[in-house]
Amino acid sequence: MKRMLCFVLFVLMLLLVACGPSEKEVIEQLDVQARIGFNQSPTEPNQELLPFAIYLPEGYKVESDDETNVVFRQTDQLYLLFHNPFENQQSATYFEALEDLEDTLFLQAYEGDDYFGYVYLRSLESDYELQVGIGGTRITTQTGLDQIEVEVTQLITILTSILFEDTETTD
Template sequence: MKRMLYIILIGLSLVLVACGPSESEVITELEQVATTQFDQQVHEPNQTLTYFSLYLPEGYKIDSNDETNVVIRQTDQLYLLFHNPFEDKQSRTYYESLEVLEDTTYLQSFEGEDYFGYIYLRPLESDYELQVGIGGTKITTQTTLDQVQTEASQLITILTSIDTNQTDEQTETETTD
């Protein structure tokens, strides 16, 4: 009886593992999502911070922020956004710093007329680190392999919405008044 139960449990475990996406499947889907989303129509910002504004999808909240760092939360999921005001949207600095890392599962760049973007994925102990960047702005989170595509889509949506001009205009107006 115990032996039969043991065999059933092993069989169920193998079925569950086999049902999850493989890294190569996730990477293929990730490339498809990124190719279309980096060039998507930009969402209008719905959050104005001191140094820039951005769009956050429903359910996403800002936990804290300063000039260069924003901590975003969606339920129990944390996102760390870093914005370097000295780098423009075509900067390759963050991408180039990732190129030298050895434990990379996926690193791909995406270019448009006015941006240089990338997606980076690497394994952690039980999850994956996902980082999406456009020029001098990047956002990072930890996620499971089966959520990589969804998370990447949301992160690209957030990054493509960032508007630094609106806050520059506000500062300019405030100093001339």
């Protein structure tokens, strides 16, 4: 009986692993989702924070904010937003710093007329670090492989919605 139960559990585990997306498939879709996201019209902000107005999807709650940092959460998912007021929307400073890292799974730049955006992904012990940035503003979170596509779409939507209170400095 125990052997049968172990065999059934083993088969179920194989099915679950086989049904999930591979890292390679997720990375390919990550680029597609990012291109779509960066080319969409910005969403209207629905939250007023200290340095800017921002759109946060339903279920996202701000835990703390100041002039350069915002911490927000959706259920058990934590997000860290960092804004450098000395970098404008066309700044590539954060992207260039990430280019030097060796454990990168994905790093791609996306440029428009008025922004420089990027998406960065690296593997951690049990999940992935995802960072999306536009100029001097970036959001970082940790997520599972099966949630990366959803997360990148949400993070780009949030970043592209930001309206700054005053004019930023240029590089």
